[in-house]
Amino acid sequence: MPQRNKANPDPLSSRQAGSSDPPAPGFRPVSARFSDQLVAVLPRLRRFARGLTGSAVEADDLVQAACERALTREHQFQEGTRFDSWMFRIVQTIWIDQIRARDVRKEEPEAEAERIGSDEPMRRVEARLALAEVGLALKKLPPEQRTALLLVTVDGLSYKEAAAVAEVPVGTIMSRLARARVALQAKLGGGRGSKDDAEA
Amino acid sequence: MQKPSAELLIAYLDGELDTETSKEVAAAIARDPALAREAESLTETAAALRVAFDDVLHEPVPERLLAAARGEVGDKVVRFPEARKALMGPGIARWRQWASLPIAASVACLIVGGGLGYLIAVQAPGGLVPQPPEQVAAANLNWLDNVAGYHKMLVNAGPNDTALVDIPADPKSGGGRKLALPQDFHLPDLKPWGLAYQGGRVLFIEGRAATQLFYTTDNKTLGPVTVVVATTSLPDKAPTPEQRGDVNMLWWRHHGHEYAVVGTANLGYLWNIHNDLAWQFDAI
Numbered sequence: 001m002p003q004r005n006k007a008n009p010d011p012l013s014s015r016q017a018g019s020s021d022p023p024a025p026g027f028r029p030v031s032a033r034f035s036d037q038l039v040a041v042l043p044r045l046r047r048f049a050r051g052l053t054g055s056a057v058e059a060d061d062l063v064q065a066a067c068e069r070a071l072t073r074e075h076q077f078q079e080g081t082r083f084d085s086w087m088f089r090i091v092q093t094i095w096i097d098q099i100r101a102r103d104v105r106k107e108e109p110e111a112e113a114e115r116i117g118s119d120e121p122m123r124r125v126e127a128r129l130a131l132a133e134v135g136l137a138l139k140k141l142p143p144e145q146r147t148a149l150l151l152v153t154v155d156g157l158s159y160k161e162a163a164a165v166a167e168v169p170v171g172t173i174m175s176r177l178a179r180a181r182v183a184l185q186a187k188l189g190g191g192r193g194s195k196d197d198a199e200a
Numbered sequence: 201m202q203k204p205s206a207e208l209l210i211a212y213l214d215g216e217l218d219t220e221t222s223k224e225v226a227a228a229i230a231r232d233p234a235l236a237r238e239a240e241s242l243t244e245t246a247a248a249l250r251v252a253f254d255d256v257l258h259e260p261v262p263e264r265l266l267a268a269a270r271g272e273v274g275d276k277v278v279r280f281p282e283a284r285k286a287l288m289g290p291g292i293a294r295w296r297q298w299a300s301l302p303i304a305a306s307v308a309c310l311i312v313g314g315g316l317g318y319l320i321a322v323q324a325p326g327g328l329v330p331q332p333p334e335q336v337a338a339a340n341l342n343w344l345d346n347v348a349g350y351h352k353m354l355v356n357a358g359p360n361d362t363a364l365v366d367i368p369a370d371p372k373s374g375g376g377r378k379l380a381l382p383q384d385f386h387l388p389d390l391k392p393w394g395l396a397y398q399g400g401r402v403l404f405i406e407g408r409a410a411t412q413l414f415y416t417t418d419n420k421t422l423g424p425v426t427v428v429v430a431t432t433s434l435p436d437k438a439p440t441p442e443q444r445g446d447v448n449m450l451w452w453r454h455h456g457h458e459y460a461v462v463g464t465a466n467l468g469y470l471w472n473i474h475n476d477l478a479w480q481f482d483a484i
Contacts, residue, residue, distance in 0.1 A: 035270050035271060038269040038270075039261075039269045039270070042261045042265055042266070043256065043257045043258075043259075043261060044257070046256050046261065046265070050253060050256050051253055060262055060264070060265060063265055063268075064264060064268045067269045068268055071268075071271050134248050134249055134252040135252060138249070149249070153214075153246045153250065154249055156341075156440070159211070159216050174207055174210075174211055174216075177210060178205075178207040181206070181242055181245065181246065182206050182242075184245055185241055185242055188245055
């Protein structure tokens with residue numbers, strides 16, 4: 001049983017509430033409930049980010065950035081709405097920003113090679129499970145299709161929930177998802193998809 | 201309905217269509233073997249995608265992310281992206297390609313160490329708070345692996361082998377054991393489908409006792425069907441297809457109960473059984 005409930009009966013108050021001491025250096029006051037929600041959703045955020053970036057290290061960087069942004073915008077989260085969807089939206093927004101910045105920088109091929117090298121342990125495991133091709137096929141999808149696929153097919157969000165995360169109409173999620181699924185099916189063998197589908 | 205579009209077919213497989221349209225798509229699938237194969241292939245691809253990323257959920261969460269989630273910033277957390285940018289020029293990137301093996305070994309050690317640290321943190325007083333059951337269950341569909349595996353064993357055992365049925369349909373031979381069915385719950389009647397109830401077994405879903413009911417048929421193309429009934433605290437969920445090997449499943453949540461219909465028959469057939477089950481459950 002967490003001890004902090006005894007020291008701080010109000011779970012919504014700051015972790016520092018009840019203490020007359022100023023916050024320790026490097027410790028940003030954050031409500032216990034908010035932080036607990038964030039910790040609880042971390043595995044799913046990591047999975048989502050892993051699918052978006054295709055890299056274990058980049059995914060964790062992305063999740064860390066999302067956590068930091070969420071903590072600075074705690075006041076923007078509306079109680080009664082889905083915390084996980086809110087966090088997925090933050091992860092997706094940061095990732096899109098990173099892609100745009102990368103496109104502007106025209107990132108060097110060495111950097112790409114470095115990312116692949118640093119993920120070697122994960123890639124070996126994937127290869128052993130004959131699942132690497134899924135990840136590679138996913139990486140070839142346009143970002144918006146990848147997002148739809150990860151939210152709905154991997155994380156099990158409804159179309160409506162995924163549309164709220166991506167901030168697009170449900171119909172857009174439906175068509176992105178269909179193109180992604182057909183393209184993925186084609187890349188993994190068989191199906192009516194084609195390269196054009198993925199790039200549409 | 202003519203051949204449904206890819207959008208419609210996928211929305212059907214995702215359980216996102218209204219009942220009327222679902223029936224039309226199911227009928228189209230039942231009529232067209234090529235479409236049925238396509239639906240099956242799409243379902244397999246989706247299952248492969250889920251499996252590919254499932255391991256991430258079971259990995260220990262790095263300490264830096266836990267710290268970030270708790271608001272520990274500044275000196276306590278190394279900001280990896282910035283640190284990497286500062287360290288890495290083109291030359292270093294090239295060097296890292298050659299050095300990837302020893303680095304990989306170090307990373308593996310760090311992962312093991314991080315995992316131990318995580319476990320210690322979880323067990324320490326005032327340490328990490330366990331995930332709320334709702335979120336754990338939302339992210340964890342392992343029970344579907346369980347019921348699909350058991351269904352497969354039942355198929356392999358054949359209709360005359362009742363060793364896998366823990367609690368037979370005949371209450372006299374059940375040894376006093378009871379199924380973990382909700383109160384006032386009646387066993388679904390699937391006789392109109394040619395399915396005869398044989399018994400069931402108790403399993404655990406979301407930490408609660410649940411029941412998997414076995415129905416067999418003489419029709420080998422349809423094969424046996426199992427129905428899972430559980431209680432849940434999670435919100436309602438539209439029927440969602442899943443596949444494990446050649447076992448198809450449709451699972452859904454409704455008014456505090458979680459259900460699945462499992463079989464080797466195609467999804468259209470399972471969908472129709474689901475409709476019947478949903479009607480029977482609602483009538484209770």
